[in-house]
Amino acid sequence: MAVIGAGYWGPNLVRNFQSSSAFRLRWLCDLDVERARRVLGGYSTIQATANLTEVLADESVQAVAIATPAATHLDVAMAALRAGKHVLVEKPLAASHAEGRQLVTEAEQRGLTLMCDHTYCYTPAVLRIRELVHGGELGDVHFLDSVRINLGLVQRDIDVLWDLAPHDLSILDFVLPPGVRPVSVAAHGADGIGAGRACVAYLTLHLNTGAIAHIHVNWLSPVKVRTTIVGGSKRTLVWDDLNPSQRLSLYDRGVDVAGPDELADDQRRDMLISYRSGDMIAPALGEREALRTMVEEYARAIHSGTPALTDGRAGLRVLSILEAASRSLASGGTMIDLDEEDL
Amino acid sequence: MAVIGAGYWGPNLVRNFQSSSAFRLRWLCDLDVERARRVLGGYSTIQATANLTEVLADESVQAVAIATPAATHLDVAMAALRAGKHVLVEKPLAASHAEGRQLVTEAEQRGLTLMCDHTYCYTPAVLRIRELVHGGELGDVHFLDSVRINLGLVQRDIDVLWDLAPHDLSILDFVLPPGVRPVSVAAHGADGIGAGRACVAYLTLHLNTGAIAHIHVNWLSPVKVRTTIVGGSKRTLVWDDLNPSQRLSLYDRGVDVAGPDELADDQRRDMLISYRSGDMIAPALGEREALRTMVEEYARAIHSGTPALTDGRAGLRVLSILEAASRSLASGGTMIDLDEEDL
Amino acid sequence: MAVIGAGYWGPNLVRNFQSSSAFRLRWLCDLDVERARRVLGGYSTIQATANLTEVLADESVQAVAIATPAATHLDVAMAALRAGKHVLVEKPLAASHAEGRQLVTEAEQRGLTLMCDHTYCYTPAVLRIRELVHGGELGDVHFLDSVRINLGLVQRDIDVLWDLAPHDLSILDFVLPPGVRPVSVAAHGADGIGAGRACVAYLTLHLNTGAIAHIHVNWLSPVKVRTTIVGGSKRTLVWDDLNPSQRLSLYDRGVDVAGPDELADDQRRDMLISYRSGDMIAPALGEREALRTMVEEYARAIHSGTPALTDGRAGLRVLSILEAASRSLASGGTMIDLDEEDL
């Protein structure tokens, strides 16, 4: 196989594909071949090249992993699909929903695997959250609140929404139970430092169940926070990704509302609300690298011919929300309905 | 003086007015006189009563502190003002902006002190934040992000916005430098548990400088978070109210944008953005009880005849935003312009 | 009843005895009567006095609580016992084991309650730890490590060992299961700042089971730490008293040693050691004030005529270890055997 792109994320892909027994890594391709050589170092038998055509012409290459800038995903991935290669693409799937749809269609028509590297979905924490939510351990999801802030690299081509929110949106897509999906989105942001694009942004999503999801992404925070709360009718879960000794905390604390739903509104105001104050459980989690699990899922999808957990359609759903959020941001925070077909 | 209301907050007022040498506490008044007696305990010389008229007729009482439900603020405070008493009112100032305005007008016409107990403004942390922001230590404020979440008592009469956001809005009003003020507000919320009112809410405020302020209030979180980030052009400040050993952290870290402002937008996208990574300073703060300082400020305002730091007009500004936020919430998150006269 | 001593701790006793329906507080006695008056404030019906004789002569006073300096405990408590009063004494029980023994003997001969205010034992956390250890939830206790450090008031008359270690020693005494007790103690310390007494000290206790207990007390630490780890054969418990949202954490993680104990030493070195990596549970705890529970226990002991949970003999056991630790400290860290009769 081949990794395409030797920038920020490429070296992580190279390292993990090298460790996998399911793949044989032959090429690292980057327009800047010196950069590719530096990534491989002075002791590697993998070939560096700047020539994508050469890589795609190599018949021993059956799969590629693409970690180039989002604006190039359509061209690079389409070329790979047309050369009959399975494709893994860095998030976001493409620069727009329309471009992403072309890739999905092409892959489906050719019967090739198209997978989106939504890395966070393969962390032990998120896999467990999905299990807990799908398994009903939390009950109905009432709210999901995600904060992803740090002193981040202000990107040249995309705002903080497109840079960071794909993580949270892909996680949301991954953990919500079947049938639960966002129906509208609003986004607010600010460009405090005059960077020409939003450096701080807030997304609000309304779900078809009446629940709310909210995402705070921020490049300007001197403190790093990566915390997600998933509030459910039975339990509430807190994921603190920066606390390796206790990433997940499952609280049996909450508020119960007693009384029938058929009551009139003013009666409901007086009904009994009781408080539960139970124990907290922090489930033991392994510390497996997410990319290793992601690489295994890519191998599984290719060999079985079934969609990856984070397939192209998952990438499309994320793009659909990102585009709506951008429209909302541009319009000063209008709530934008999401197209049901896309989700 | 007299304290009116012996519910959740009244005992704190009683304790602090007792400790103050500037006041002589004579009455604790509550419709439920047994509750007032329980608050005073079996060893007190202060009189409990259910009769507000009796209290207001006592000529030795020159000032009152009102900690009754918001819906009663207009009647109780108005009666006190008409009896010639100085008035301190629990937040929010009144149940509506219109009611609050009546109190402000009445107090101004009578030359009486009308103060709003925006308690957080008198914590050592917030007093220091105000000093830092007003003194220019942070530079221009780019964003303010406040999170106030906990497993809270679901209120019978008000939603989480009216219950918790007054704290954040009063702090915002207190620390923003002169001339900087919110111009519009949007609010999103959800009532996950069927309580009949929002239990989770997000407020976004746009300021007249282009900066953004955002507030997350939540009754359903099993973890307690009370953190505010104030991002500035020179420094960024983090206030973690639950970390007594390091409530304030002042970061000399951030992002600088170099290059002239007169550049065209597409040029600005390419200009140099540099990163500062400096030391962090956690200023030493005393651990003085906020209510003690608040009581002193009430005494100072009464004796000097000058407005309190958190006077009736500050209370009105908070009400103005709360009402607009409620309208936004009801309309599904529309951005509502704030009336400049109110702010 | 009467509280004697209006210094650092006295006001807390006054407040809690006032709140208790089991006692009627009549006197606050202090050699400095002005200090007593300040503690009571301007609204109290309790009498302040500097005259202990007057208090002890008051027949309506059946019990006293003593919060005077340790050096005066013998005289004050003995006078109270001889006047037929039940006695609660602030920790440590007395300035020496010999003095403490006189008090215990006197109280036992007169059939009066003698209780030591080992406040920490009445916190919800320590009560639960006792329950967990006594109930076998942790299995055999292997080690107990306690850290109590802070920027503390350097005391005039006692070193950091006598100031802070009584807390940890009383907790140790309280939570260890019946039959498990310290058999020897060593202490190391330093007086970095030239205060004339140890400001930093480390205590090591060997228990009769082969387990080890270790205590670090320190007046010179700019950070506050109050953490105790109790390592058991089945589970290990961490008590972080400064984390109100998660004071207790019960870990199902640890090391198991398989294989028979009768193996020779060199065989044991090769036997299988396996690792458990289970969930963590943070039990829900109430936030009840410890002194309130302590006051109730005093009332219970008096009315039932049975020993308090932290009776005079518990106070004696703590004194016995403190004296041995002081001898060890003076001798440069020699391990001192504890007299079994004392424990």
Place this chain on the structure above:
Amino acid sequence: MAVIGAGYWGPNLVRNFQSSSAFRLRWLCDLDVERARRVLGGYSTIQATANLTEVLADESVQAVAIATPAATHLDVAMAALRAGKHVLVEKPLAASHAEGRQLVTEAEQRGLTLMCDHTYCYTPAVLRIRELVHGGELGDVHFLDSVRINLGLVQRDIDVLWDLAPHDLSILDFVLPPGVRPVSVAAHGADGIGAGRACVAYLTLHLNTGAIAHIHVNWLSPVKVRTTIVGGSKRTLVWDDLNPSQRLSLYDRGVDVAGPDELADDQRRDMLISYRSGDMIAPALGEREALRTMVEEYARAIHSGTPALTDGRAGLRVLSILEAASRSLASGGTMIDLDEEDL
């Protein structure tokens, strides 16, 4: 150069020597050549071998890095020195002080670099601590308290003291200012789980200045703590290695003792002790990998012919304390004087 040993630590050395432009890595040598091959992976041009003689006979190899078990350090390192190679040895330098001395003597006689991989000394945090202490920023060091506890792998051949305390002792050796050194050591420990060796241990070191250093190492703690406090007469420093966003905190808080030292003891008890409560500064630190800096220091030492910052003599000093600590542990905690010549 060559790396010898492909166990726990070897892969880290391989990775860092590969990244260094100062070395050309040719061999990875391990008795288990399959293990060496697995470490190199399927894409490496480095040779795996089980034959040390072959490696040492390779004239292009001028330096080796040894990460084999401590018991083999003498043989492997001596062979390398006799073959004229510069030697870097994993901590501890050797299995005993006597063995370590042989290595130091051999290297000095041959004019070869002998360096001990005291990795922690090359972390940005410890390098900064050394700078602060040597530069007088803390004033005189009064106490040093180090806690290194975790659920650790119970070692077959060594106890927790020899496994973990070398880290703390090498750091102590590295940061103490010239002329300040330990003069005696006591150690207490316990083998709760019947592992045949201490799994929990406490070391107390008395320094020639009257200061105290204390180290807690523990394999049985379900929570991971790596915190060191260095208390000084001017400032106190806290190093929390598990808090990447604030590893170092420098407190301007502390206790001052006023008054002349010539006072009699009982007078000193009454002298004025004052408290400072200043700001805290968390210096910005880079996040450079320690091993990278260590590798550079190895290159520097070889090329300049001057001793490495953590040379063989530093390794010897650590061994000297470890051996005395083991004697103390075996004798039940006796304070053992350290041989001044060794330190």
